[in-house]
Amino acid sequence: MTEARNRVEVALPLPIHGTFTYGVEGALPLPGTRVLVPFRRTERIGWVVGAGGDAPVKGLRSVLAVLDRRPTVPPDIVELCRWMADYYVTPLGIALRSALPSVLSDVSRDYLTWLGGDDRLRLGLKPRARRLADALMDGSGARRVATLRRTLGMGSIWPEIRALEACGLIGHETVPPSEPAVRTRRVVRVARTIGTLQERDELFGRAGRQREAYELLEAAGGTSELSHLTGAERFSRSVVAALEEKGLVTVVEEERMRDPFSEDTPIEPHRHTPSEAQRAALARLVAALDAPAPAPFVLQGVTGSGKTLVYIELLREALRRGRSAIVLVPEIALTPQTVSRFRAHFGDEVAVLHSGLSDGERYDAWRLLRAGERRVAVGARSALFAPLTDLGVVVVDEEHDGSYKQSEAPRYQARDLAVVRAAAHGAVCVLGSATPSLESRYNVESGKFERLLLPERVGGARLPVVRVLDLRTGRKGKEGPRGSSAQAPGPGAPDTRSGASPPPGAQRVFAPELVEAVRLRLQRREQVILLLNRRGYSSFVQCRECGEVERCENCSISLTYHRVARRIMCHHCRFEAPAPSRCPRCGSGDLSFRGLGTEQVERVAGEVFPDARVARMDVDTTSGKWAHQRILDRVERHEVDILLGTQMIAKGLDFPRVTLVGVVNADVGIHLPDFRASERTFQLLAQVAGRAGRGALGGEVLIQTSMPEHYAVRAALTHDYEGFARRELEERRKPAYPPHVRLANIVVSSPDQELAAQAAQEAARWLSKALRGAPGAAAAGVELVGPAPAPIERLHGRWRWHFLLRAERAGPLGAAATLLLTRYRLPSGDVRIALDRDPVALL
Ligand code: ADP
Ligand code: ZN
Ligand code: ZN
Numbered sequence: 001m002t003e004a005r006n007r008v009e010v011a012l013p014l015p016i017h018g019t020f021t022y023g024v025e026g027a028l029p030l031p032g033t034r035v036l037v038p039f040r041r042t043e044r045i046g047w048v049v050g051a052g053g054d055a056p057v058k059g060l061r062s063v064l065a066v067l068d069r070r071p072t073v074p075p076d077i078v079e080l081c082r083w084m085a086d087y088y089v090t091p092l093g094i095a096l097r098s099a100l101p102s103v104l105s106d107v108s109r110d111y112l113t114w115l116g117g118d119d120r121l122r123l124g125l126k127p128r129a130r131r132l133a134d135a136l137m138d139g140s141g142a143r144r145v146a147t148l149r150r151t152l153g154m155g156s157i158w159p160e161i162r163a164l165e166a167c168g169l170i171g172h173e174t175v176p177p178s179e180p181a182v183r184t185r186r187v188v189r190v191a192r193t194i195g196t197l198q199e200r201d202e203l204f205g206r207a208g209r210q211r212e213a214y215e216l217l218e219a220a221g222g223t224s225e226l227s228h229l230t231g232a233e234r235f236s237r238s239v240v241a242a243l244e245e246k247g248l249v250t251v252v253e254e255e256r257m258r259d260p261f262s263e264d265t266p267i268e269p270h271r272h273t274p275s276e277a278q279r280a281a282l283a284r285l286v287a288a289l290d291a292p293a294p295a296p297f298v299l300q301g302v303t304g305s306g307k308t309l310v311y312i313e314l315l316r317e318a319l320r321r322g323r324s325a326i327v328l329v330p331e332i333a334l335t336p337q338t339v340s341r342f343r344a345h346f347g348d349e350v351a352v353l354h355s356g357l358s359d360g361e362r363y364d365a366w367r368l369l370r371a372g373e374r375r376v377a378v379g380a381r382s383a384l385f386a387p388l389t390d391l392g393v394v395v396v397d398e399e400h401d402g403s404y405k406q407s408e409a410p411r412y413q414a415r416d417l418a419v420v421r422a423a424a425h426g427a428v429c430v431l432g433s434a435t436p437s438l439e440s441r442y443n444v445e446s447g448k449f450e451r452l453l454l455p456e457r458v459g460g461a462r463l464p465v466v467r468v469l470d471l472r473t474g475r476k477g478k479e480g481p482r483g484s485s486a487q488a489p490g491p492g493a494p495d496t497r498s499g500a501s502p503p504p505g506a507q508r509v510f511a512p513e514l515v516e517a518v519r520l521r522l523q524r525r526e527q528v529i530l531l532l533n534r535r536g537y538s539s540f541v542q543c544r545e546c547g548e549v550e551r552c553e554n555c556s557i558s559l560t561y562h563r564v565a566r567r568i569m570c571h572h573c574r575f576e577a578p579a580p581s582r583c584p585r586c587g588s589g590d591l592s593f594r595g596l597g598t599e600q601v602e603r604v605a606g607e608v609f610p611d612a613r614v615a616r617m618d619v620d621t622t623s624g625k626w627a628h629q630r631i632l633d634r635v636e637r638h639e640v641d642i643l644l645g646t647q648m649i650a651k652g653l654d655f656p657r658v659t660l661v662g663v664v665n666a667d668v669g670i671h672l673p674d675f676r677a678s679e680r681t682f683q684l685l686a687q688v689a690g691r692a693g694r695g696a697l698g699g700e701v702l703i704q705t706s707m708p709e710h711y712a713v714r715a716a717l718t719h720d721y722e723g724f725a726r727r728e729l730e731e732r733r734k735p736a737y738p739p740h741v742r743l744a745n746i747v748v749s750s751p752d753q754e755l756a757a758q759a760a761q762e763a764a765r766w767l768s769k770a771l772r773g774a775p776g777a778a779a780a781g782v783e784l785v786g787p788a789p790a791p792i793e794r795l796h797g798r799w800r801w802h803f804l805l806r807a808e809r810a811g812p813l814g815a816a817a818t819l820l821l822t823r824y825r826l827p828s829g830d831v832r833i834a835l836d837r838d839p840v841a842l843l
Contacts, residue, residue, distance in 0.1 A: 303690020
């Protein structure tokens with residue numbers, strides 16, 4: 001064998017830093033081409049990312065097969081991933097895998113078909129190739145490579161596949177998994193609504209589980225999958241049967257909901273005349289389209305100022321110039337209205353990439369974009385990697401949203417990558433928000449970004465009046481802290497309901513002013529949104545005798561009581577157990593269920609407003625693929641009077657009949673030991689307030705809080721983004737936090753508490769020494785803070801210690817992070833190190 005073999009550099013999706021060199025026969029495959037390579041004792045799919053060097057490599061192995069004739073991954077995506085891998089200190093293969101449809105990195109999706117042809121070709125084959133040919137020839141259609149390998153038992157057959165392909169005897173294709181054949185599912189649907197509480201009591205009597213199941217259905221907008229009720233919610237089939245018997249619900253076989261974004265007839269596009277401010281912003285953006293290297297824009301427009309119309313008109317201009325566009329939205333399930341607007345205007349040009357797509361559908365959408373048959377990609381975070389050519393516009397809507405940060409490796413911030421990708425194409429990048437992140441604001445101040453303002457709501461609507469209701473005064477002389485009922489408020493608890501005046505205890509949840517305000521809206525047949533950013537019924541269970549709080553087995557987190565499921569659950573690792581009736585430590589039966597959650601608010605709302613149709617939207621009511629959509633559709637059709645939920649209901653919704661927003665408790669999250677706690681609180685309040693009064697009816701917002709003086713709350717009262725930003729930027733000066741400095745959070749974890757602590761200390765020591773000795777001043781100015789136990793000390797059964805790298809500039813910080821991750825060797829044992837650059841939270 002000659003040593004003149006070509007070499008390629010291959011990125012593999014493995015948690016190993018660096019790329020791998022392989023030999024390859026024949027022409028050098030281009031970057032972005034997928035190859036199958038031997039790795040240790042298995043085969044893996046990797047991507048060619050360049051030519052290999054010519055330094056001698058010991059035991060150089062060869063590429064088994066070149067899987068694509070043309071590179072599947074466009075070169076600019078390879079480059080973007082390279083940037084991402086360097087910046088976030090992640091292996092390039094991991095970066096590529098997270099950017100591409102999963103089908104493309106799945107080894108088991110390769111199929112061969114027999115094409116036949118001249119039989120003399122077959123007869124002239126070498127024995128191994130001949131065996132493969134014979135196996136394929138028997139005419140049973142496409143065969144999976146993985147299966148063939150097993151049945152033939154001749155080891156890797158890729159050299160033979162290539163030989164057969166080269167002489168045209170077989171075809172080779174990567175095929176996505178096929179759709180499940182079954183297209184129906186069983187759905188339980190409310191058949192009869194129960195008007196009064198009294199009727200409810202009579203109907204259910206002591207049948208607590210039936211009542212719970214029925215009320216869960218109500219909360220979920222009237223329907224739920226049977227499998228969800230009997231599975232996650234743990235209702236027995238007989239409970240559902242009893243409800244059926246009573247005529248309260250029906251169980252029907254329903255066709256699986258079709259992808260709502262692929263409907264043939266999208267909604268009619270609105271054709272508004274742009275306001276003066278919209279026109280001015282648009283003029284600036286369109287001008288930038290024709291500039292060679294436009295700076296990124298921050299489109300800062302109050303809620304309801306019509307930012308979407310600006311995006312749409314900008315896209316129209318880009319398409320007219322033959323260019324393509326990407327629109328990122330926080331979570332597609334929560335923003336169906338925004339997505340339909342794009343579909344309404346651009347119809348078949350749009351590919352909607354959302355989490356409800358199967359692997360095959362996602363791959364199809366990706367191929368349509370790659371082929372240029374769709375020129376607008378709309379989707380969450382990962383839509384940023386849409387394979388579009390001649391990119392003209394990248395929009396990041398609600399750019400402040402936390403979901404733009406990926407929480408596992410490569411832990412990228414899509415907002416930042418959007419800027420990088422746009423710059424590479426000379427495209428216009430628009431970051432839109434009513435409450436821009438402090439990072440973006442900082443970039444505006446330093447002149448890196450250009451700001452465009454939409455200071456008023458469109459169509460004559462005004463920002464709602466916001467008032468605060470002080471929970472402390474409301475509680476004076478009352479029965480103590482909220483949620484302190486003496487018993488598990490389960491089905492056995494005595495009913496304290498009465499007809500007219502709010503039941504006692506309700507005041508712990510709703511102040512009288514809020515009750516009045518809701519009643520007024522119900523009378524006027526308007527709609528109400530109630531926010532509480534905490535799910536479950538009670539956020540913890542505490543023993544009154546000994547003070548014990550029920551905690552997760554795997555995490556240092558208290559367990560949340562879920563009344564419907566009658567269980568206590570960990571919201572981090574999903575550990576769950578039956579709700580306790582006695583203290584596990586001292587055996588006392590005197591338990592208190594404390595900390596208000598959405599389930600409890602729902603129950604109390606049902607008691608205080610018995611005639612209102614209430615829907616609850618949180619993680620527990622939205623388990624099905626299209627569950628969000630179903631609930632929001634019902635709100636849109638005004639089949640719901642009160643929509644209550646967690647932060648899910650604060651984003652992007654545009655319902656003109658919503659005239660009141662109530663925040664049940666603004667303090668949730670404000671005390672978290674995290675430097676962004678105030679910013680998140682302000683953003684959440686401002687965003688949810690923005691759902692009120694978007695139509696001609698006007699709006700009002702009532703915020704319940706025990707911290708009315710907190711600057712995040714005060715700024716929300718007057719819609720004062722500027723005031724908030726100024727104050728918050730001051731708060732982050734000492735100690736210094738982003739955006740004044742750059743951060744990386746390094747978390748060292750182990751099931752062994754001692755080992756985690758030791759490893760973290762050793763890693764930090766190693767790094768500070770290495771930085772001192774670093775040649776030149778590569779990592780100068782990098783400060784090391786910690787190590788210390790992480791605020792959440794234990795998670796998923798692992799003890800966690802962390803330390804921070806802090807620097808004025810990104811370059812040195814990156815150098816220090818790379819040094820640590822690529823050079824430092826962890827002590828032996830089960831220890832992991834994870835780096836989170838530009839973290840959104842330090843928990
Ligand atoms: P934002 O995203 O800024 O909160 P939206 O883009 O959702 O606001 O727009 C709010 C509402 O105003 C939408 O229903 C939209 O159709 C409408 N709208 C947008 N521009 C105009 C305009 N120039 N005149 C009247 N209505 C408009
Ligand atoms: Zn106890
Ligand atoms: Zn847990």
